Amino acid sequence: MEKKQKYTLTRIIVAAVMLAVVLALPSGVGATGAAGVAGAWWISRKLWVALAAYLIVGGDVVGKAIKNILHGEIFDENFLMVVATVGAIAIGEYPEAVAVMLFYQIGELLEDMAVEKSRKSISSLMDIRPDYANLEAEDGSMQRVAPESVAIGSTIVVKPGEKVPLDGVVIEGRSSLNTTALTGESLPRDVSKDDKIISGCINLSGLLKIRTASTFGESTVSKILDLVQNSDNGKSGKEKFITRFAKWYTPIVCGAAVLLAVIPPLFFGAEWTEWIRRALTFLVISCPCALVISVPLSFFAGIGGASRHGILIKGSNYLEGLANSDVIVFDKTGTLTKGTFEVTAVHPQVISEARLLEMAALAESFSSHPIAISLRKAYGKVIDSSRITEVEEIAGCGISATVDGTDKVYVGNDKLMDKVGCGWHQCHKEGTLIHVALNQEYAGHIVISDVVKPQAAEAIRALKAEGVRKTVMLTGDRKAVGENVASELGIDEVRTELLPADKVAEMRRLCGEMKPEGESESKGALAFVGDGINDAPVLKYADVGIAMGALGSDAAIEAADVVLMDDNPLKIAKAIGISRKTLKIVNENIWFAIGVKVAIMILGALGIANMWLAVFADVGVALLCILNSLRAMR
Ligand code: ADP
Ligand code: MG
Numbered sequence: 001m002e003k004k005q006k007y008t009l010t011r012i013i014v015a016a017v018m019l020a021v022v023l024a025l026p027s028g029v030g031a032t033g034a035a036g037v038a039g040a041w042w043i044s045r046k047l048w049v050a051l052a053a054y055l056i057v058g059g060d061v062v063g064k065a066i067k068n069i070l071h072g073e074i075f076d077e078n079f080l081m082v083v084a085t086v087g088a089i090a091i092g093e094y095p096e097a098v099a100v101m102l103f104y105q106i107g108e109l110l111e112d113m114a115v116e117k118s119r120k121s122i123s124s125l126m127d128i129r130p131d132y133a134n135l136e137a138e139d140g141s142m143q144r145v146a147p148e149s150v151a152i153g154s155t156i157v158v159k160p161g162e163k164v165p166l167d168g169v170v171i172e173g174r175s176s177l178n179t180t181a182l183t184g185e186s187l188p189r190d191v192s193k194d195d196k197i198i199s200g201c202i203n204l205s206g207l208l209k210i211r212t213a214s215t216f217g218e219s220t221v222s223k224i225l226d227l228v229q230n231s232d233n234g235k236s237g238k239e240k241f242i243t244r245f246a247k248w249y250t251p252i253v254c255g256a257a258v259l260l261a262v263i264p265p266l267f268f269g270a271e272w273t274e275w276i277r278r279a280l281t282f283l284v285i286s287c288p289c290a291l292v293i294s295v296p297l298s299f300f301a302g303i304g305g306a307s308r309h310g311i312l313i314k315g316s317n318y319l320e321g322l323a324n325s326d327v328i329v330f331d332k333t334g335t336l337t338k339g340t341f342e343v344t345a346v347h348p349q350v351i352s353e354a355r356l357l358e359m360a361a362l363a364e365s366f367s368s369h370p371i372a373i374s375l376r377k378a379y380g381k382v383i384d385s386s387r388i389t390e391v392e393e394i395a396g397c398g399i400s401a402t403v404d405g406t407d408k409v410y411v412g413n414d415k416l417m418d419k420v421g422c423g424w425h426q427c428h429k430e431g432t433l434i435h436v437a438l439n440q441e442y443a444g445h446i447v448i449s450d451v452v453k454p455q456a457a458e459a460i461r462a463l464k465a466e467g468v469r470k471t472v473m474l475t476g477d478r479k480a481v482g483e484n485v486a487s488e489l490g491i492d493e494v495r496t497e498l499l500p501a502d503k504v505a506e507m508r509r510l511c512g513e514m515k516p517e518g519e520s521e522s523k524g525a526l527a528f529v530g531d532g533i534n535d536a537p538v539l540k541y542a543d544v545g546i547a548m549g550a551l552g553s554d555a556a557i558e559a560a561d562v563v564l565m566d567d568n569p570l571k572i573a574k575a576i577g578i579s580r581k582t583l584k585i586v587n588e589n590i591w592f593a594i595g596v597k598v599a600i601m602i603l604g605a606l607g608i609a610n611m612w613l614a615v616f617a618d619v620g621v622a623l624l625c626i627l628n629s630l631r632a633m634r
Contacts, residue, residue: 012105047089079250407439462570526542
């Protein structure tokens with residue numbers, strides 16, 4: 001329990017004891033027979049104890065109400081509570097006034113604890129923050145230091161059982177890593193020399209020496225922790241609805257209470273105190289705490305539940321978007337396919353096969369595109385990066401670079417060759433064609449082919465089962481390749497040979513299609529799933545941008561609204577499932593709370609429900625809603 005909560009609890013206990021005293025004191029004028037003076041003394045003593053208890057437990061609520069009034073925001077839950085309780089004191093119902101505040105505070109405390117609990121369980125699930133790094137000095141001695149103090153390019157040692165504290169590259173050793181906390185994936189990942197390694201994983205078996213590639217603040221682990229901590233920033237439509245609702249609801253309820261207090265006595269000669277009491281009871285019942293509390297809490301719990309599966313959702317608005325996704329657009333390379341291309345043929349024109357591959361690999365030596373990585377792997381030799389200058393990546397087309405200061409190399413697709421004005425020719429082999437131009441002359445092509453991810457077909461089926469209406473694939477790759485993949489996976493629509501700008505245009509078209517005739521807002525949401533490599537504009541354009549395999553890709557973590565830590569496409573359906581469940585819980589809470597409220601409000605107006613019942617109903621509903629919210633976590 002936090003300090004603040006302990007303080008609240010103490011206040012609640014003190015006020016509860018005092019309330020018991022108030023209830024134990026003899027009541028009423030003339031309770032002591034003829035001694036009218038003594039009766040008055042008892043009453044005032046009762047009043048003083050009650051007032052003290054009231055201020056102890058509700059002083060902050062009164063303070064908040066006054067502060068809000070001064071800021072011109074009169075109608076909120078604090079205002080309702082204060083009006084109702086001050087009114088109760090005015091008509092002589094001291095214990096009730098104290099009790100209302102007392103239970104209200106108990107409700108607030110429970111809410112606070114529930115939020116804290118879900119926050120804690122999120123951060124323990126995301127138990128990835130490293131405590132230290134073993135820094136190796138130049139003389140080979142080792143020193144335990146704070147991860148924040150390690151500079152880029154330092155050598156650190158990670159022993160079996162330890163967390164990897166910083167992103168880097170393995171320079172010595174081999175081991176397998178547990179990435180469960182990051183990805184929700186239980187299979188360990190093997191690493192050896194020259195492999196990239198990401199902070200937050202746990203080293204399972206061997207001793208690893210790592211050259212750090214980022215500072216702690218820039219490392220994956222910090223970025224993810226940041227993201228988790230700020231994930232409740234974006235407000236969902238449902239939460240905005242609650243805020244709007246409270247804005248209208250509170251004044252309406254206050255007005256109704258005034259009418260309830262005034263009309264029957266004024267026009268029908270009813271008793272004033274009785275109707276004022278009913279009006280006050282009505283006010284207490286009307287307090288919308290259960291809604292105000294449980295809706296954000298449900299979203300928070302849903303986001304927490306998702307993070308257990310390695311799905312990071314950046315805000316409840318995106319969770320809502322996921323739940324409403326109607327059309328899902330996929331990038332091909334790295335998203336539905338593995339993005340690890342095998343070189344299936346090398347067809348040189350004027351130079352040797354080895355030279356063609358070398359030129360391609362050299363030009364690609366700085367690119368993180370899956371094609372670039374595959375070409376470097378096929379080349380297989382260590383690249384001396386000082387040989388390459390003037391690198392320019394042309395998104396959706398390829399790359400250009402100068403090798404050894406003299407040779408201008410272009411590596412890419414048909415579009416790039418046309419741009420350079422270099423003649424090229426087709427290949428009889430199936431696959432993605434990567435042309436190479438050397439000093440404006442066609443040097444030949446390399447045929448590479450990608451394989452679809454093993455879970456991709458099932459992922460598309462799972463999305464259909466979740467009720468997604470349409471799946472679309474957009475790719476910069478050749479028509480034949482794209483259409484093959486789409487039909488293999490059962491994707492509804494496919495567009496090929498697109499540049500990044502064309503992809504945005506396609507998104508705009510799909511968005512337009514989703515809108516019903518004559519309306520400007522579409523009902524469902526448009527989601528885009530990419531691997532984060534050159535699809536930042538599309539990720540931004542979509543209602544919900546999902547980046548997968550984002551572990552280690554900073555750009556993707558930043559541009560996307562939803563980040564899937566590993567590259568398993570099945571997680572998309574999982575994310576949508578979790579979001580739908582969360583939204584269902586939110587709706588349950590809204591209707592349950594409003595239903596119970598309205599019923600008891602009517603009973604209150606009829607004089608059947610008294611203030612005690614009102615208080616119990618309020619706390620009870622809030623508690624049930626909180627418990628229901630926490631289900632979203634599981
Ligand atoms: P996708 O839409 O499948 O993710 P991209 O938009 O990244 O593909 O790229 C589209 C096409 O552009 C690729 O199929 C390839 O032909 C070419 N291309 C892009 N980047 C590179 C690169 N670094 N090297 C070679 N070719 C590239
Ligand atoms: Mg791509």
